[in-house]
Amino acid sequence: MLDASRQPEPLVRVEGLKMHFPIYTGLFRSHTGDVKAVDGVSFDILPGETLGLVGESGCGKSTVGRALLRLYEPTAGRVIIDGEDVAHLSAEKLRQKRPTMQMVFQDPQASLNPRMTLAGIIGEPLDEHTSMSRAEKTQRIYELMDQVGLNRRFANRYPHEFSGGQRQRIGIARALALNPKFIVCDEPIAALDVSIQAQVVNLLEDLQERLGLTYLFISHDLSMVRHLADRVAVMYLGRIAELSPSKDLYSRPLHPYAEALLSAVNEPDPELAARRNRIILKGDVPSPANPPQGCNFCTRCPRVFDLCRQVKPDLQEVEPGRFVACHLFSDKTTAGTTGVPEARIEHNQQGASK
Amino acid sequence: MTDATQVIEAPRSQWRDVWDQFRHHKGAMAGLCVLLLIVAFVVIGPFVWRVDGTYIDPDAAKMILGRNKPPSWAHPLGTDQVGRDMLARMMLGGKVSLAVGLVAMLVSIFIGTTVGVLSGYFRRLDGLLMRMTDLFLSLPLLPLLLVLMFLYGNLVKRAFGPELGTFLLVVLGIGLTSWMHSARIVRGSVLALKEREFVLAARSIGTPARRIILRHILPNVVSAVMVAATLGIAGAIITESVLSFLGLGFPPDFPTWGGLLNEGYVSLTTYPSRVIWPGIAISLTVLSVNYIGDGLRDALDPRIRGR
Numbered sequence A: 001m002l003d004a005s006r007q008p009e010p011l012v013r014v015e016g017l018k019m020h021f022p023i024y025t026g027l028f029r030s031h032t033g034d035v036k037a038v039d040g041v042s043f044d045i046l047p048g049e050t051l052g053l054v055g056e057s058g059c060g061k062s063t064v065g066r067a068l069l070r071l072y073e074p075t076a077g078r079v080i081i082d083g084e085d086v087a088h089l090s091a092e093k094l095r096q097k098r099p100t101m102q103m104v105f106q107d108p109q110a111s112l113n114p115r116m117t118l119a120g121i122i123g124e125p126l127d128e129h130t131s132m133s134r135a136e137k138t139q140r141i142y143e144l145m146d147q148v149g150l151n152r153r154f155a156n157r158y159p160h161e162f163s164g165g166q167r168q169r170i171g172i173a174r175a176l177a178l179n180p181k182f183i184v185c186d187e188p189i190a191a192l193d194v195s196i197q198a199q200v201v202n203l204l205e206d207l208q209e210r211l212g213l214t215y216l217f218i219s220h221d222l223s224m225v226r227h228l229a230d231r232v233a234v235m236y237l238g239r240i241a242e243l244s245p246s247k248d249l250y251s252r253p254l255h256p257y258a259e260a261l262l263s264a265v266n267e268p269d270p271e272l273a274a275r276r277n278r279i280i281l282k283g284d285v286p287s288p289a290n291p292p293q294g295c296n297f298c299t300r301c302p303r304v305f306d307l308c309r310q311v312k313p314d315l316q317e318v319e320p321g322r323f324v325a326c327h328l329f330s331d332k333t334t335a336g337t338t339g340v341p342e343a344r345i346e347h348n349q350q351g352a353s354k
Numbered sequence B: 001m002t003d004a005t006q007v008i009e010a011p012r013s014q015w016r017d018v019w020d021q022f023r024h025h026k027g028a029m030a031g032l033c034v035l036l037l038i039v040a041f042v043v044i045g046p047f048v049w050r051v052d053g054t055y056i057d058p059d060a061a062k063m064i065l066g067r068n069k070p071p072s073w074a075h076p077l078g079t080d081q082v083g084r085d086m087l088a089r090m091m092l093g094g095k096v097s098l099a100v101g102l103v104a105m106l107v108s109i110f111i112g113t114t115v116g117v118l119s120g121y122f123r124r125l126d127g128l129l130m131r132m133t134d135l136f137l138s139l140p141l142l143p144l145l146l147v148l149m150f151l152y153g154n155l156v157k158r159a160f161g162p163e164l165g166t167f168l169l170v171v172l173g174i175g176l177t178s179w180m181h182s183a184r185i186v187r188g189s190v191l192a193l194k195e196r197e198f199v200l201a202a203r204s205i206g207t208p209a210r211r212i213i214l215r216h217i218l219p220n221v222v223s224a225v226m227v228a229a230t231l232g233i234a235g236a237i238i239t240e241s242v243l244s245f246l247g248l249g250f251p252p253d254f255p256t257w258g259g260l261l262n263e264g265y266v267s268l269t270t271y272p273s274r275v276i277w278p279g280i281a282i283s284l285t286v287l288s289v290n291y292i293g294d295g296l297r298d299a300l301d302p303r304i305r306g307r
Helices: A059-069 A091-100 A116-127 A134-147 A150-155 A164-174 A194-211 A220-226 A246-251 A257-260 A270-275 A330-340 A343-346 B014-023 B026-043 B059-063 B084-122 B121-140 B141-160 B162-176 B180-191 B195-204 B209-245 B257-267 B272-298
Strands: A012-025 A028-044 A050-054 A076-081 A102-103 A181-185 A214-218 A230-237 A239-246 A316-319 A323-324
Touching: A012 A059, A028 A059, A028 A076, A028 A239, A028 B084, A050 A220, A050 B059, A059 A076, A059 A102, A059 A214, A059 B084, A091 A102, A091 A116, A102 B195, A116 A164, A116 A246, A116 B195, A134 A150, A134 A164, A134 B121, A164 A194, A164 A257, A164 B195, A181 B272, A194 A214, A194 A220, A214 A220, A214 B195, A220 A246, A230 A246, A239 A246, A239 B257, A246 A257, B014 B026, B014 B272, B026 B084, B026 B272, B084 B121, B084 B180, B084 B209, B084 B257, B084 B272, B121 B180, B141 B162, B162 B209, B180 B209, B195 B209, B209 B257, B209 B272, B257 B272
Parallel strands: A050 A214, A050 A230, A102 A181, A181 A214
Antiparallel strands: A012 A028, A012 A076, A230 A239, A239 A323, A316 A323
16 A cells, blocks of 8 residues: 555556467468567556557557456566566466456457357356356346446347447457456447447446556547546557647647547647648558568658668657657757667667567 | 345246257257158158068069159159159158168267367367368368278168168268268367467366366357358258269168159259159258257257346
């Protein structure tokens, strides 16, 4: 309890997480390369905090979320959740660890088995991890349904009988069943109508307050993330470009990519909208199978200079609490004196490379 | 909202829903009735119609006079080429044919589903199991069955007695050589299913692979399996008749529907009824099983249920 007043221990600590998917080509299916979906990502999440993870499609947001819960086997890196390195737990230990970390999926239609009743779906985690009697289980299922605002009479219905928002509530109830500490929300509102999005986000906030949950909120809806997250990580092509407190990031983004991304947020005031400076990036995102040699963003960055094309920038704290991976903000001395040694490139990765 | 003011149904079993839906499927109910009638015909029939279907009159003159008779009160379906009662033979043969069809189908579906699920779900087994399936597909079935019967026929018959032995041999032979198509169908749907998010969700809960398969994968491949199964019964009945025809299935004095067909088709033009009766019986069975399968598939799918 004494520690709580000082800087609390992070609940989740990710160090140098890499997730490479091998590419096999040719007649003999030889290993010719890797899609570097996540390439050295590090961040902490404090208990009770919401970390937003934003970025465009295909930048590796969802892969981070899935690798965190070890739904994929990470290529390298450590994921410490509540004191244990999830990335290296044995199968049985991992199974016992599952109740502390849960996930809410993007597509509520696809994430619910169409042949199971609502009670069956919400009850599945209970079947797997508890030895409750039938009556206790039913009681707990009803409790969970109350918590997410589903009528108890729906217990015998099937997923197709619900609306999108209700289905997402079922998904949330399932994630809550085992009293987790940490929930990865993988674009939980992307597949929902705008009117329903607000309901679901409010429900998530409400649950966080009541149950003291910690969220990793993955989304491409920047305004929703602003509303929900305490800190926000901006990802680009498998790496974190900027990790800042939400307020600072939205008022003054530092990384050029974050700047461009946030300039795309809709401005409700038409006068401000007319005057606002929309940064439009040119070109396409490079293939994650063959990222640029230097900074991943160097092919599209409006403020690119020589060093960017040769050396990958580290994620560095440039202002208190604000981390940016950009040479514009890195120490001019290191950047200037080291020049462009070839050997540095491999070494100069974000986070620890093991 | 309290429990006292409204009645909340306890979570109920899925099978009641399935039966409720099944009952509303007209074709399936008709199919079930027909199949039950056929089963009653072959099971209860012999107790009502007490004529021995294998009895041949020892008096040669009488036997020759009683051959190939048209329907009469003494023989409602007529007699065959050695004067045996066709009705009694239909009953006898039906029992064997139905049993062979059902059991062979179960064997083939069981093997097919197991192979399909394993190769679809576990990537490491996929290559091996699928190449094995290809191997079986490429084997010429009839010669294989003939060799099987030839090699193991006497062994099995000695161990289990001639009737049960032949039955086991025929059923296993047909089952072991007809599972490949269902294996491929099942593998295909498992490959698609295992990438669905609900399987990922189950993994994130910590459900072990075997329970993911039982709880999430199998119920969702049921419709594909059901189609293969209903077609499989028909195929098994036909294959059995082919085997009997080649003299490697049941002995000729031991009737099956397929065997009756084969006996009758020689004199198809003069005595068509000898072919028509077993033909109708096989067709009705296959048709009713198909309808039942159709109804079951619909009833097992909650999305169609209640429509």
